[in-house]
Amino acid sequence: MIRPRRSLLFMPGSNARALEKARLLPADGLILDLEDAVAPDAKDTARDQIAAAVAAKGYGKREILVRINALDTAWWQDDLAMAAKASPDGILVPKVSTVEDIATVGNKLAELGADPAIRVWIMIETARGVLHAEELAAQKHDPKSRLDGFVFGPNDISRETGIRMLPGRSTMLPMITKCVLAARVHGLIALDGPYSDIGNVDGLAEECAQARDLGFDGKTLIHPGQIDACNAAFTPPAEDVAQARKILAAFDHPDNQGRGAIQLDGRMVERLHAEIARKTIAIADAIETSGR
Numbered sequence: 308m309i310r311p312r313r314s315l316l317f318m319p320g321s322n323a324r325a326l327e328k329a330r331l332l333p334a335d336g337l338i339l340d341l342e343d344a345v346a347p348d349a350k351d352t353a354r355d356q357i358a359a360a361v362a363a364k365g366y367g368k369r370e371i372l373v374r375i376n377a378l379d380t381a382w383w384q385d386d387l388a389m390a391a392k393a394s395p396d397g398i399l400v401p402k403v404s405t406v407e408d409i410a411t412v413g414n415k416l417a418e419l420g421a422d423p424a425i426r427v428w429i430m431i432e433t434a435r436g437v438l439h440a441e442e443l444a445a446q447k448h449d450p451k452s453r454l455d456g457f458v459f460g461p462n463d464i465s466r467e468t469g470i471r472m473l474p475g476r477s478t479m480l481p482m483i484t485k486c487v488l489a490a491r492v493h494g495l496i497a498l499d500g501p502y503s504d505i506g507n508v509d510g511l512a513e514e515c516a517q518a519r520d521l522g523f524d525g526k527t528l529i530h531p532g533q534i535d536a537c538n539a540a541f542t543p544p545a546e547d548v549a550q551a552r553k554i555l556a557a558f559d560h561p562d563n564q565g566r567g568a569i570q571l572d573g574r575m576v577e578r579l580h581a582e583i584a585r586k587t588i589a590i591a592d593a594i595e596t597s598g599r
């Protein structure tokens with residue numbers, strides 16, 4: 308099933324107001340966080356509040372992910388046990404660096420008897436994770452892994468490596484492209500990391516447009532005020548959708564049956580463009596169905 312993933316909003320599981328407010332926000336998905344947005348003393352409260360929020364099923368059709376703590380912490384097993392019971396759409400695992408990390412989570416979910424529908428997403432936010440991005444993405448083909456998506460984590464990459472996060476992201480572009488390529492080769496969803504400068508409306512719009520152009524399916528966000536700009540950047544413009552329909556209609560025309568390339572409005576169009584057109588229409592239809 309294609310679902311829109313233009314905007315996935317992070318919120319601290321410890322912030323009851325944010326969990327409540329999220330019921331009415333137009334993000335395509337929500338990431339209920341137990342990791343970096345939650346102070347050590349608040350982990351237990353956050354876990355309980357997320358369990359209750361997911362169980363209440365008040366988020367409609369939005370995709371719900373729970374981000375657990377990293378596998379080298381004392382919290383992750385309790386986090387995973389809660390998530391396995393609460394059954395969100397997915398579990399987001401931070402700081403994944405190796406194939407063994409993915410196997411550890413997959414095996415634990417099996418041991419917990421978690422619903423097979425629960426998917427696993429991983430954050431690519433360590434130097435090792437970036438270097439092994441393709442090997443990690445290939446775990447998608449192992450059903451036990453439940454792997455479905457990558458989320459890029461620029462803040463942790465910067466923390467670990469000293470590579471700075473700059474406007475325009477020139478320092479991060481090679482890593483981003485590597486992650487997107489790895490995700491595409493193995494059929495994963497790829498989401499961009501968050502933009503921290505909450506008050507910078509223009510900067511956010513630029514980064515959303517850049518994320519779209521770099522091939523991401525959507526972007527993770529940290530504040531409700533970022534949702535509309537992000538949705539707008541990742542929504543196919545009406546003229547693109549109309550053009551996509553025109554391309555499919557042209558290839559369906561009896562004169563063009565069996566032709567690989569045709570001329571449409573003075574431009575060459577090949578069957579690969581029909582494939583792109585089908586994707587554009589599918590995502591536009593999914594957005595329309597979502598009502599957001």
Ligand SMILES: CC(C)(COP(=O)(O)OP(=O)(O)OC[C@H]1O[C@@H](n2cnc3c(N)ncnc32)[C@H](O)[C@@H]1OP(=O)(O)O)[C@@H](O)C(=O)NCCC(=O)NCCSC(=O)C[C@H](O)C(=O)O
Nearest residue numbers: 317318319324325328343344460461462463500529530531
């Ligand atoms: C950054 C914030 C701490 C700012 O919070 P605050 O000062 O309360 O903001 P506002 O006063 O502007 O809030 C206005 C209202 O919106 C609600 N709100 C704010 N943020 C959220 C949210 N994320 N989800 C839902 N609702 C939210 C406030 O409650 C106010 O509501 P109201 O009372 O009705 O006025 C805060 O925005 C925040 O905590 N953001 C999320 C931080 C987070 O989750 N961080 C972790 C993800 S990013 C990351 O981990 C990096 C990555 O891993 C990497 O390595 O790169």
Ligand SMILES: [Mg+2]
Nearest residue numbers: 432460462463
């Ligand atoms: Mg991080």
